[in-house]
Amino acid sequence: MNKEIDLSVSCYGAVKDLHYDVAILPWGSTEPHNFHLPYSTDCIIPQIIAVKAATIALKEFGVRCMVMPPIPLGSQNPGQHNLSFCIHTRYETQYAILVDIVVSLHNQGMRKLIILNGHGGNNFKNMIRDLAFNYPDFLIVESDWFSILSGKNYFEAIIDDHAGELETSVMMYLRPDLVDLNMAGNGESQPFAIAALNEKIGWTPRRWDHATKDTGVGNPKKANANKGEKYITDLLPKIARLFAEVGKGELY
Ligand SMILES: [Zn+2]
Structure with a gap:
């Protein structure tokens, strides 16, 4: 079954x-995720979620998805971006990658794509608007897996933004072999000195080296696999429904 829906392990004969x-x-x-999560965390989580959701979409809704290999290049x-091996990817680079994927799929007859985003710094909305201008018959939907379901009912941490209790718990559930919680810093973070920015009246990117000492924002120490499993179990039907409804339906 995975060969039918997970391109990372698939072959042409299967598809x-x-x-x-x-x-x-x-x-x-x-990018670094505190001291304890892999650089690839933002690829691993959405890829595993996507394969699980695609499996449900096929079994329960008869909608067939192909999960592409994850793109490891974020903003x-x-x-x-000056920490070892962190890769900053410019808007133009990300857009060029997305255009090439869309043109390839479009040439093959595919007309629908869902981007399942795993990184808070990524934003595809204007790219999707530009592509809708050039390819009006190609539908692109974006979804941030971490924004669909509030962590409030699942996790104790009040601030839980990057490599914190939520992301660590999810990784401990999905890929426990890649998490060593003993290595984690406490994810303590520093707000802006400009109150209006903290109140979100205005926005500028946080200067990560000032905002946090261990690259984490949110304390991961109370993370565990059970919390991650509960969260993912409630999240999966929502993402599977998105896949199925987009896969099956017309926009209007
Ligand atoms: Zn992350």
């Missing part, structure tokens, strides 16, 4: 005679 309703593109980053804040 060539199947009809696909929608392509799913997990899009992450390559990074100052103070984060």
Whole structure:
């Protein structure tokens, strides 16, 4: 079954005679996540979620998705992008990658793509508007997996933004082999000195080296796999429904 829906493990022989309703593109980053989570966290989580949701979409709704290999190139804040091996990817680079994926899929007859974003610094809205201008018959939907379901009912941390209790718990559930909580810093963070920015009256990227000492924002120490499992179990039906409804339906 995975060969039918997960392109990372698939082969042409497994897909060539199947009809696909929608392509799913997990899009992450390559960046430090506190001291304890992998650089690839923002790729790993949406990819596993996408494969699980695509499995449900096929079984329960008869909608066939192909989950593309995750894109590991994200937009990074100052103070984060100068840390070892963190890769800042410019808007133009991300857009060029997305255009090439859309043109390839479009040429093959595909007309629907869902970007499942795993990195808070990524924003595809204007790219999607530009592509709707150039390819009006190609539908692109963006979804941030971490924004769909509030963590409030699942996690104790009040501030839980980057590599904190939520993301760590989800990783401990999905890929426990990649998490060593003993390495984690406490994710303590520093607000702006400009109150209006903290009140979100205005926005500028946080200077990550001033905002946090361990690159985390949010304390991961109370994370565990059970919390991650509860959260993902409630999240999956929502994402599966998005895949199925987009895959099956017309926009209007
Ligand atoms: Zn992350």
